[in-house]
């Protein structure tokens with residue numbers, strides 16, 4: 191007999207070890223560890239989603255005839271050892287884990303690890319590709335994926351003659367627009383039981399209100415709903431943040447994919463199939479496919495390509511503490527940040543642009559400690575996991591890796607936030623002002639950042655325009671004084 195350890199982020203019957211497992215020869219162990227529950231103060235919905243998805247999955251495994259040991263223990267290894275003793279099975283197997291820490295722990299415990307297909311590219315194939323690259327550019331990886339997976343290809347050329355239709359995307363929030371209505375999922379008995387079990391823990395955030403449901407059937411409903419209601423306009427509205435829709439045209443699939451309930455291969459297959467039988471704009475289809483076969487796979491690849499210490503990098507020497515408004519959105523007058531943090535507290539999810547253009551941009555400009563920011567993101571998001579948060583925050587979000595992932599920092603002043611969101615109209619600050627009491631902190635800190643880091647970035651070709659703007663700034667000294675005021679207010683939690 192074999193004992194198969196199934197982790198809470200690999201809940202799949204069709205991928206990994208369970209695809210070929212047999213109830214006659216395989217017993218399953220799943221562990222709800224104290225460490226998982228209590229090592230951090232989590233967002234309630236993040237912990238709920240993870241536990242409820244695993245408990246639903248364990249029930250389904252039992253229905254399929256497997257003997258399942260779902261145990262609670264101090265650590266994962268303690269839980270596995272407990273079941274080894276109970277069952278007297280010594281031959282333990284697991285899928286390769288999705289984090290360095292679990293990989294080390296399972297390896298040290300002598301558990302046999304198996305490569306798997308939870309991603310479209312294997313770890314070794316990504317490493318082989320990465321070793322041939324001078325710089326790990328996502329666009330190059332994406333083209334490599336398109337060719338090797340034969341997705342949206344016309345022979346050796348991209349369908350439509352272009353690899354990337356981003357220039358057709360990036361529209362600001364439209365006026366009087368009707369947005370896709372998100373699905374609503376009723377909580378079931380297991381969901382409620384999990385919420386009760388975690389009631390005693392000190393957690394952040396509100397209780398779930400039906401935006402996500404931790405089951406395979408909900409994952410499939412969400413995928414079909416996205417294809418029908420949102421795919422066609424995914425591209426144009428991908429980067430905008432309107433105040434009358436939280437989901438916009440995004441797929442809301444990340445929580446499902448990241449626990450294994452949906453596989454990227456089936457998403458691509460269904461999206462292509464849907465587009466073949468319905469009118470879907472190529473720019474939107476390509477944009478969505480790029481997220482799945484490009485960004486998601488690339489981020490996972492670089493997580494394993496970079497050393498585990500990558501998550502501790504701080505190349506811009508940013509040491510400021512996380513301001514209190516990250517936990518209490520009422521504590522800032524900046525409407526964009528207050529609204530975004532409120533949304534995070536509400537459902538543990540905001541789309542890519544608030545994560546990047548509002549939260550990460552502010553953390554970079556204000557010089558917030560990258561590890562403190564990473565810790566907050568890890569705790570708060572329903573779809574968070576080490577492999578996806580570490581590169582997205584350290585590399586893409588706050589550029590703490592000395593440009594190993596992105597060629598330039600993602601920073602912008604208030605004017606771009608004004609263009610792409612509806613936040614500035616209701617704000618105490620003015621996005622076009624960089625000095626004075628009502629100057630937008632993003633705008634002030636943006637110019638201050640460029641000046642402060644000119645030795646590092648002014649010779650960067652891709653930042654040429656930003657630095658010529660800085661050279662033309664007639665009031666730089668006033669801006670630097672204003673930045674001191676802003677940063678002091680930030681420290682006093684009065685911004």
Ligand SMILES: Cc1cc2nc3c(=O)[nH]c(=O)nc-3n(C[C@H](O)[C@H](O)[C@H](O)COP(=O)(O)OP(=O)(O)OC[C@H]3O[C@@H](n4cnc5c(N)ncnc54)[C@H](O)[C@@H]3O)c2cc1C
Pocket residue numbers: 439440441442443444445447448481482485486487489540541542543545546550567571573574575578579582583586587
């Ligand atoms: C600072 C920061 C932190 C992030 N943290 C996470 C995280 O913890 N978990 C997570 O899944 N995504 C993370 N992302 C990526 C992205 O924001 C989310 O995947 C996306 O917002 C999830 O919503 P969606 O499923 O509706 O995505 P859509 O906009 O519908 O995109 C479809 C899918 O593409 C994939 N994708 C797109 N961009 C990325 C990316 N940069 N990295 C990985 N996958 C991507 C996701 O699987 C997503 O579900 C982060 C991005 C930033 C800038």
Ligand code: SF4
Pocket residue numbers: 524525526527603604605607608613614617618619620621630631632633
């Ligand atoms: S004015 Fe500045 S702080 Fe206010 S919402 Fe706009 S970008 Fe944010």
